[in-house]
Structure formats: structure tokens, C-alpha cells
Amino acid sequence: MANRTIAVIQARLGSSRLPRKVLADFAGKSVLARMVERVRCARLLDDVVVATSDAPQDDELASHCKDLGVACFRGSENDVLARFVGAAHQHAADWVVDVGPGAGEHGDQVVHGGAVPAEDGVAPQALQSHLDERQALAQVVVQIL
Numbered sequence: 001m002a003n004r005t006i007a008v009i010q011a012r013l014g015s016s017r018l019p020r021k022v023l024a025d026f027a028g029k030s031v032l033a034r035m036v037e038r039v040r041c042a043r044l045l046d047d048v049v050v051a052t053s054d055a056p057q058d059d060e061l062a063s064h065c066k067d068l069g070v071a072c073f074r075g076s077e078n079d080v081l082a083r084f085v086g087a088a089h090q091h092a093a094d095w096v097v098d099v100g101p102g103a104g105e106h107g108d109q110v111v112h113g114g115a116v117p118a119e120d121g122v123a124p125q126a127l128q129s130h131l132d133e134r135q136a137l138a139q140v141v142v143q144i145l
Contacts, residue, residue, distance in 0.1 A: 003094040006047040007039050008073075008087045010080060010098070013057050023064060032061075036070050039099055051087040053077035 011022045011032060018024075022032040029037075032050070039048050050065045052058045054074040065072035073087035088096045 004046050004092055005044055005095040005097065006049055006088065006091050006093040007042065007045050007097040007099050008084055009035060009039065009048065009050045010083065011050050011052050011061060012055075012077075013061050014053075014055070014077075022061065030064065032064065033068055035099075036068055045097070047071060047091055047093075049073055049087045049091055051075065051083040053083070 009032070013020050013023065015021055022035075023030050026034055036048055036050070039045070049071040050061075051073045052061050052065075053076065055077040058074070058077075062072045062074060071091065073083060073090055075083035075086045084096070084098060087093075
């Protein structure tokens with residue numbers, strides 16, 4: 001069976017620095033819509049999932065995900081890791097790319113730069129330096145798990 005690789009985009013509407021930023025308009029589309037579009041361009045992904053909280057304030061975000069046709073996993077508002085792991089389990093992922101909220105226009109490039117497992121199932125040794133280069137370019141944190 002082939003390895004299943006998904007990208008998980010963590011998003012909530014309750015940000016303290018810029019509330020509702022993922023729904024903010026960016027040239028006619030939400031920031032989340034732009035991000036999902038770019039990450040979906042990554043040829044190595046089997047699925048893209050938005051992980052958000054089960055708090056009522058994120059109901060609108062879950063609805064927006066449905067409108068965008070992107071999977072949405074909802075979990076504990078206070079446990080980011082539990083949401084991440086829950087999304088991975090729900091979507092039967094072997095590999096998970098944690099794409100930070102700043103990926104924007106470079107989301108697909110970041111995924112291509114980091115989600116290539118070696119033949120033995122271990123991430124390539126050069127992965128970290130390559131990700132550092134991509135992170136500087138895209139101002140995004142990506143973890144391959």
C-alpha cells in the first residue's frame with residue numbers, strides 16, 4: 001500500500017493578534033482560500049485538511065471550509081497537537097505536512113521541498129537545510145511527521 005500524505009493547515013478565528021485573519025479578504029478571496037489553493041498544487045499530497053477548534057466561534061470557519069470543498073477536522077480549542085493528530089488519524093495519513101498559516105503563495109513549493117520520504121520511510125538527511133531555505137522564502141514553519 002502506498003504511503004498516504006496529507007497537509008494539515010491549523011486555523012482558528014480567535015487569534016489574539018489578528019482575529020479572523022484566515023477569513024480576511026485577500027484580492028477577492030479569503031486568506032484560507034488562497035492558502036488551500038496553493039497547498040493543493042503540491043503533487044505529493046493526497047489530501048488537504050484544515051484543523052480548527054470545536055469552539056462555537058469556529059463554526060463559521062468550518063462552514064467556510066465546506067464552501068471551499070476542503071476537509072475540516074474539529075477538536076479541542078486548547079490542544080493544538082490533539083487537533084493535528086486527530087486530523088491525521090481521521091484521514092488515515094502515513095505522512096503529515098504541518099503547513100503554517102504564512103505559507104500563502106509558496107505553500108506548494110514548501111510541500112514539494114519537504115514531503116519526499118526516502119525509500120526506507122525516513123525523511124532525507126538534507127531535509128532540514130532545504131526546509132530552512134524554504135522557510136526563509138515563505139516565512140512559514142513546516143514539519144514533516
